[in-house]
Amino acid sequence: MSQLLAVVIDGIVYASWLFIIAVGLTLIYGVMKILNIAHGSLYALGAFTAVSFCTAWFGHNYAAAGSFAMLAAAAIVVGLVFGPLIERGLLRFMYGKDEVVLVLVTYALFLILEDVIKLVWGVDPLLVQGPNGETPYSVLGNFEASGLSYPYYNLVLVGVAVATGAALTWVLTRTRSGKLLIAVIHDREMSAAMGIDVGRTYFVTFTVGAMLAAVGGALTAPTVSVVTGMGAEVIVMAFAVVVIGGLGSLPGAALGAFIVGMVRAASIHYKPELELFSVYLVMAVVLIVRPKGLFSGAEVRKI
Amino acid sequence: MKLDRTTIAIGVVTVALLAASPVLPKWAMSLLNVSLCYGTVVLGMMLLMRTGLVSFGHGLYYCLGAYAAGTVDQMLKLPDMALMVAAGAVVTGIVAAILGLLLARYRDIFFAMLSLAFSMILYGLLVKSSALGSTDGFNISAKTLFGVALVDDARRYAGFGITVVLTTLSAFALNLYLRSHRGRLAEAIRDNELRVEYMGASVRATIHLHYVISAVLAGIGGALMAINIGHIDPEMTYWPQSGEFVFIAILSGTGNVFAPLGGALVFETIRSFAYEYSPNTWQMVLGITMLIVMIFLPGGLWSLIQRRKPA
Numbered sequence: 337m338s339q340l341l342a343v344v345i346d347g348i349v350y351a352s353w354l355f356i357i358a359v360g361l362t363l364i365y366g367v368m369k370i371l372n373i374a375h376g377s378l379y380a381l382g383a384f385t386a387v388s389f390c391t392a393w394f395g396h397n398y399a400a401a402g403s404f405a406m407l408a409a410a411a412i413v414v415g416l417v418f419g420p421l422i423e424r425g426l427l428r429f430m431y432g433k434d435e436v437v438l439v440l441v442t443y444a445l446f447l448i449l450e451d452v453i454k455l456v457w458g459v460d461p462l463l464v465q466g467p468n469g470e471t472p473y474s475v476l477g478n479f480e481a482s483g484l485s486y487p488y489y490n491l492v493l494v495g496v497a498v499a500t501g502a503a504l505t506w507v508l509t510r511t512r513s514g515k516l517l518i519a520v521i522h523d524r525e526m527s528a529a530m531g532i533d534v535g536r537t538y539f540v541t542f543t544v545g546a547m548l549a550a551v552g553g554a555l556t557a558p559t560v561s562v563v564t565g566m567g568a569e570v571i572v573m574a575f576a577v578v579v580i581g582g583l584g585s586l587p588g589a590a591l592g593a594f595i596v597g598m599v600r601a602a603s604i605h606y607k608p609e610l611e612l613f614s615v616y617l618v619m620a621v622v623l624i625v626r627p628k629g630l631f632s633g634a635e636v637r638k639i
Numbered sequence: 640m641k642l643d644r645t646t647i648a649i650g651v652v653t654v655a656l657l658a659a660s661p662v663l664p665k666w667a668m669s670l671l672n673v674s675l676c677y678g679t680v681v682l683g684m685m686l687l688m689r690t691g692l693v694s695f696g697h698g699l700y701y702c703l704g705a706y707a708a709g710t711v712d713q714m715l716k717l718p719d720m721a722l723m724v725a726a727g728a729v730v731t732g733i734v735a736a737i738l739g740l741l742l743a744r745y746r747d748i749f750f751a752m753l754s755l756a757f758s759m760i761l762y763g764l765l766v767k768s769s770a771l772g773s774t775d776g777f778n779i780s781a782k783t784l785f786g787v788a789l790v791d792d793a794r795r796y797a798g799f800g801i802t803v804v805l806t807t808l809s810a811f812a813l814n815l816y817l818r819s820h821r822g823r824l825a826e827a828i829r830d831n832e833l834r835v836e837y838m839g840a841s842v843r844a845t846i847h848l849h850y851v852i853s854a855v856l857a858g859i860g861g862a863l864m865a866i867n868i869g870h871i872d873p874e875m876t877y878w879p880q881s882g883e884f885v886f887i888a889i890l891s892g893t894g895n896v897f898a899p900l901g902g903a904l905v906f907e908t909i910r911s912f913a914y915e916y917s918p919n920t921w922q923m924v925l926g927i928t929m930l931i932v933m934i935f936l937p938g939g940l941w942s943l944i945q946r947r948k949p950a
Contacts, residue, residue: 616757
C-alpha cells in the first residue's frame with residue numbers, strides 16, 4: 337500500500353514536471369503547426385541560465401530563498417530573448433511550408449543551439465549550489481508521507497504546473513485574446529481577413545511557449561546536474577506526452593503528462609529496467625489505437 | 640537490358656574503389672568505410688523521402704542490423720562477416736514487415752513520430768539489458784569472411800571489400816527498382832495518393848514495400864558499420880542518430896542513388912575535420928548547413944550536379 341502511495345506521489349510530481357515542458361510544445365504546435373524540436377534546447381538554455389543566475393546570487397551571499405527569484409528570472413530572460421529571436425529571425429520565413437519541413441527546420445535549430453550552449457557554458461556538468469551547499473531545493477526542506485521523505489520542492493513543481501494549466505485555460509476560454517487565438521487556430525487566412533494580426537499572435541505564442549520550456553529547465557536545474565545533451569533527452573519525452581494526448585490539445589498535454597508520469601513512476605518502483613521502454617510503448621500503443629492521440633477532434637478530409 | 644548512365648557509373652566506382660584499396664591510406668579507407676555504411680542507410684531514407692515520408696526513427700533498423708550482426712558474432716559464435724550482414728538484413732526485414740503493417744497507415748509527422756517511438760522503445764530495451772552490455776554495448780570480432788580466416792590487415796581489407804560490394808550492389812538494385820513501374824509510383828504517391836489509387840495501384844502496399852526495403856538497407860548499413868568499427872552500442876538507435884540520417888538525406892537530395900552516397904561522404908569528411916579543429920561547433924556547422932540547404936537548395940546537393948547536365 338505504501339508503495340502504491342509512493343508511486344502515485346512520484347507519478348504526480350513527474351507528471352507536473354512533464355506538463356510544464358510539454359504544454360509549451362503543444363501550444364506552439366496547436367497555433368503554429370510547428371513541432372518544435374528546439375523546445376528541448378530552450379529547456380536546456382533555461383537550466384543553464386538558471387545555474388549562472390543562481391551562482392551569481394549565491395556569490396553575493398544573498399539569502400538563499402531569493403534563488404527562487406533567480407530561477408524565475410532565468411526562465412523569463414531566456415523566453416524573452418530566444419523566443420522573439422527564433423520566431424522573428426527564422427520561423428516567420430517558414431510559415432506555410434509543409435509540417436515535416438518545419439520539423440526539420442527546428443531540428444537544425446536544435447543542433448545550432450546545442451553548440452551555443454557548449455560554447456557559452458562549456459561541457460562540464462554544473463550544479464545550482466551556494467558556497468555552503470545550499471540550493472533552492474534544500475532551502476525548503478522535506479516532508480514525510482507514509483514513512484518516506486519528500487522534498488517540499490516537489491510541491492513547487494506541482495503548484496507551477498497547476499497554475500500554468502489554469503492560466504492557459506483561462507486565457508484561452510475567458511479572454512478576448514484567447515478567443516482571437518482560437519480563431520487563428522481554426523482558420524489562419526480567414527482570421528487575417530477579419531483583421532486579426534496573425535503575425536503578432538504567432539510571435540506572442542512562440543515567446544510564451546519558449547518561456548514555458550525555459551521554466552521547465554530552470555525548475556529542473558536545482559534537482560540535477562546540468563549537462564549538455566539534457567535537451568535531447570527531454571524533447572523525446574515531451575513528444576511522447578503531446579502525441580499521447582493529441583498534438584495541439586491543452587487537456588491532451590495534461591492527460592499525456594499524467595499517463596507518462598504514472599507509467600514511469602510505476603515502472604521505476606516495480607520494474608526499473610523497463611523505465612524508458614514502458615513510456616514509449618504507451619506512446620506507440622496510443623498512436624496505434626488513436627493515430628492522432630487521445631484528445632484529437634475529427635479532421636476534415638483534405639484532397 | 641539497356642544500361643543507363645547511373646548503372647555504368649556504379650560499376651566504375653565499384654571497380655575503382657576495389658582496385659584502389661591496396662594503396663589507400665588507413666584514414667581514407669576508414670573514412671570511405673563509414674561513408675559507405677551511412678550511405679547505405681540513407682539510400683533507404685531516400686526511397687522513403689521519394690515516397691513523401693520522413694522517418695525520425697531509422698536508427699531502429701540501423702541499430703537492429705548491428706545488434707543482429709553482433710549476436711551472430713558474439714552469442715552464436717559465428718564470426719563470419721557475410722553471415723553477420725545476412726542476419727542484419729533478415730532481422731530488419733522481418734521487423735519492418737511487421738511494423739510496416741501499422742506504419743503504412745501513417746503520414747507526415749505522425750509517421751515520423753511513430754517511427755521515433757519504435758526506435759526509442761529499442762533504445763529503452765537495450766540500455767537496460769545487461770546481457771547485451773546495456774549503455775556500453777559490446778565489441779565485435781568478425782574473424783572470417785565466407786569461412787576464410789582473416790588475420791591482422793586482412794580483416795580491414797575484407798571489411799572494406801564487403802562494404803564496397805554490398806553498398807554498390809544496394810545502389811545498383813535500388814536504381815533498377817526506381818526505374819521499374821512500381822519504383823516510379825514513389826513520387827506519384829508523394830504528389831497525390833488519391834490519383835494513384837484511382838489508377839489502380841495500392842498506395843498502402845507500395846509504402847509498406849518501400850518501408851521494408853529502406854529498413855533492410857539500414858540493417859545492412861548497421862551490420863557493416865558493426866563489422867568495420869568493431870563495436871556497437873544503443874546510441875545507434877537514439878534519436879539524434881536517426882536525425883543524422885535525415886540530415887544526410889536532406890543534404891544529398893533524392894535525385895539519384897549517387898546522391899546519398901556522395902552526401903554521406905561529404906558529411907563524414909566535414910565531420911572528420913570539424914572533430915579535429917572545433918569539436919564544440921560541429922553541430923552548429925551541421926545546423927547552419929541544413930538550414931542553408933533547405934532554403935536555397937531544396938533538391939539537395941544533387942540538384943547542383945543535375946542543373947549542369949539536363950537529363
